[in-house]
Amino acid sequence: MFEYNGYLNVYKEKGMTSHDVVFKARKILKTKKIGHTGTLDPDAEGVLVLCVGKATKMVEYIMEHEKTYEVEVVLGIETDTCDISGKIINENDLKITEDAFKKVLTQFSGNIMQKPPIYSAIRINGKKLYHYARCGETVEIPLRPVCISTLSLLEFSEERQKAKLMVTCSKGTYMRSLCRDIGASLASCGCMGTLLRHNVGDFSIETALKLSQILEKIDANNLSDYLYPLEYSLDGYRRVTANEQGKKFLINGNKLYQWNAVESFESYEPSEILRMYVDDTLVGMGSFNLCDEDSYVKPVKLL
Incomplete structure (x- = not known):
């Protein structure tokens, strides 16, 4: 069975809870590994980003994005x-x-x-x-x-x-x-009348798919074309790439001391969350640490 990994930009329709959308999406995609990145009330509609497969580990980072509402x-x-x-x-x-x-x-x-x-x-x-x-x-x-x-x-x-x-x-x-x-x-x-969510970070209502459209994409065998990659919309987090020495340590979940430095260590803030890469592949998120004048990135989430 094909395993989906990435973000689905879903248009939540009125009358459904966010949990309803996740429940139905799990059935459509035939996977339990789906989470959403910010509840919309039943009467509200608009963008609801679903994290599918490995992307469920990235929910907290997508949730940090600004949101735009009408x-x-x-x-x-x-x-x-x-x-x-x-x-x-x-x-x-x-x-x-x-x-x-x-x-x-x-x-x-x-x-x-x-x-x-x-x-x-x-x-x-x-x-x-x-x-x-x-x-x-x-x-x-x-x-x-x-x-x-x-x-x-x-x-x-x-x-x-x-x-x-x-x-x-x-x-x-x-x-x-x-x-x-x-x-x-x-x-x-005062109280709230209608609510329409236009954006969650880079995820826009213009490209959001209704559940019925997702089902159509699966039937047409092209849903992968509408899945956003794991690193999408994470540009707000700086990137570190393990060098040859550091690759095996990072892949095994150990602290990363060796990476290809693009910026000086002094530019990083203590506990700053960074994107961690092996070659051009995102492998997870980590926090920057400085200890006894030695710096390293501690893995927080590994994909």
């Missing part, structure tokens, strides 16, 4: 889930102008602190937040640092009290929380 803000309504499908817990009929809306957006650009929604999979005291919510228990949710690198207004309707934003942000940023907080900053309330 999100609808619904003003005047607050729900328990922070999205329009939740139970309404607060409403008002305050009319927000476009100018007022634009003014508060400046508060949400750059490095900000954000409180995740209670209906989320973040763990507090070893328990996922949504378990507290479903049991009616209260829990203190700490603020978390996130970064919103771009935030632009696409459209605003004063009549419907809705806006559409394009947002590029760091991992861990909740669009539902953003919509809630924008509403609160306007002395009103």
Whole structure:
């Protein structure tokens, strides 16, 4: 049986959970070795990157990428889930102008602190937040640092009290929380309407495949043409290549002391994550270490 290794850029459709996509993809590809790189809520759609085969070891590195969303803000309504499908817990009929809306957006650009929604999979005291919510228990949710690198207004309707934003942000940023907080900053309330994820790093919605299309590619025996290689979208991590002496040590999972230096050792940061290569083949990820004026790369993930 052919073994797939690489990244699949999947278009998650509305009504499916991210787990549903993984479950169906496992059946389609006939493999259990599939993981995803960032949950999308059932009502959301767009890019969901699947790591297949050996690529499952790279999930945490793909998850580090910035993500771009097109999100609808619904003003005047607050729900328990922070999205329009939740139970309404607060409403008002305050009319927000476009100018007022634009003014508060400046508060949400750059490095900000954000409180995740209670209906989320973040763990507090070893328990996922949504378990507290479903049991009616209260829990203190700490603020978390996130970064919103771009935030632009696409459209605003004063009549419907809705806006559409394009947002590029760091991992861990909740669009539902953003919509809630924008509403609160306007002395009103707000929740998320529609959500479309355009990008996860270099993976774009323009090239994303629906599950039905993936099945068609398998039937046509050309799915491999749509699998991204293991090193794709990892350019943010610098590369080290083992020299002839270092190859056997690296392949066996030992520390790499011998590599072809492109940059001086002083340019590397302690614990910096690096891509490790043997010849032109990515063999894993490692962390840079400096000990007693000797430097080495310790393997963290080997493919």
